[in-house]
Amino acid sequence: MDNLTLQTILNDKLSPQLIKDYAPNGLQIEGAKTIQKIVTGVTASQALIDQAVALNADAILVHHGYFWKGEPQPIVGMKGRRIRTLIKNDINLYGYHLPLDIHPQLGNNAQLAQLLNIEVEGGLEGHAQSVAMYGRLQQEISGAEFAQRISTVLRREPLHITPQQQDKKIVTVGWCTGGGQDYIQLAADHGLDAFISGEISERTTFVAREQNIHYFSAGHHATERYGIKALGEWLAAEHGLDVTFVDINNPV
Structure with missing residues (x-):
């Protein structure tokens, strides 16, 4: 599937335009044009990205993505490492916050x-x-x-x-x-x-x-692991995509 087509499908399902949020919803980091394998998870941590790389994923779909309101803008340190890994491995990152909550x-x-x-x-x-x-x-x-x-x-x-x-x-x-x-x-x-x-x-x-x-x-993690999991299962069932949910342990 084309990466922009996937964004359109997700936007049509979740209607992010209807709610004011603290971060952009949709495609946040652009990678490969064609998507065959998707990894879903709660937060776009380095551990989740590394799992996606190991699974040869073309896209990561999360509830907690990047570019939050008020966060420092420079792409350095931890933020830089995460984004470099995504770009180096040609992985798309999609994030949906409040639209996935509601x-x-x-x-x-x-x-x-x-x-x-x-x-x-x-x-x-x-x-x-x-x-x-x-x-x-x-x-x-x-x-x-x-x-x-x-x-x-x-x-x-x-x-x-x-x-x-x-x-x-x-x-x-x-x-x-x-x-x-x-x-x-x-x-x-x-x-x-x-x-x-x-x-x-x-x-x-x-x-x-x-x-x-x-x-x-x-x-926080325990109450929010099931929305992104359900969204991935819906994509697999309705659009025939190869989707794997990866649950990175988080005690918070």
């Missing part, structure tokens, strides 16, 4: 809900491009039981901050994969029983306790 089927939020058996009810921000969601479990469970479910599914034990009412049961849940911990206040305003995100800040603990809402910090 996609209703393939997105990180949608995939996390599916894995945790949460019925999606809507966006916490009240619109279709909301990066924080809310929904409902099929039955009421304890905080400890939900923590165990998260641990089993994501293969990572979450940090569970309990509310003042420590035995409070959970049936309504809000979530935002990755660094979405500050949406906990919006979840509390909605009267939800629990909120899940990837990261936690010092302030998050006190919001959870004082607003009487369970909080689960389940890992």
Whole structure:
């Protein structure tokens, strides 16, 4: 497949033009014109690039790419090494950030809900491009039981901050994969029983306790590995591309 055709297919699926983001979405580094092998992964780290080189990939498709707003512009040091490896090996780099978080089927939020058996009810921000969601479990469970479910599914034990009412049961849940911990206040305003995100800040603990809402910090990487994986599987199924998901370990 032509590398620009692949970008068109991805743009048509994810509609990046509909959301303001912190980095460019689409083709970030141009490589070989013809793409036969694609590697997908969460972050375009050197380790992922090296795996793509070893697999003779023509393209890498990630959730966390390059050229973030506010980052230093010179292509030196770690950034220079990464980009030199891509160019030297003629590998295209595609990155999709917020559009992949919010996609209703393939997105990180949608995939996390599916894995945790949460019925999606809507966006916490009240619109279709909301990066924080809310929904409902099929039955009421304890905080400890939900923590165990998260641990089993994501293969990572979450940090569970309990509310003042420590035995409070959970049936309504809000979530935002990755660094979405500050949406906990919006979840509390909605009267939800629990909120899940990837990261936690010092302030998050006190919001959870004082607003009487369970909080689960389940890992930035762990909550965001499934959107990019699903996107690659969709490309393989719908367009016959050779796609391999590579999960580079990241405990954060």
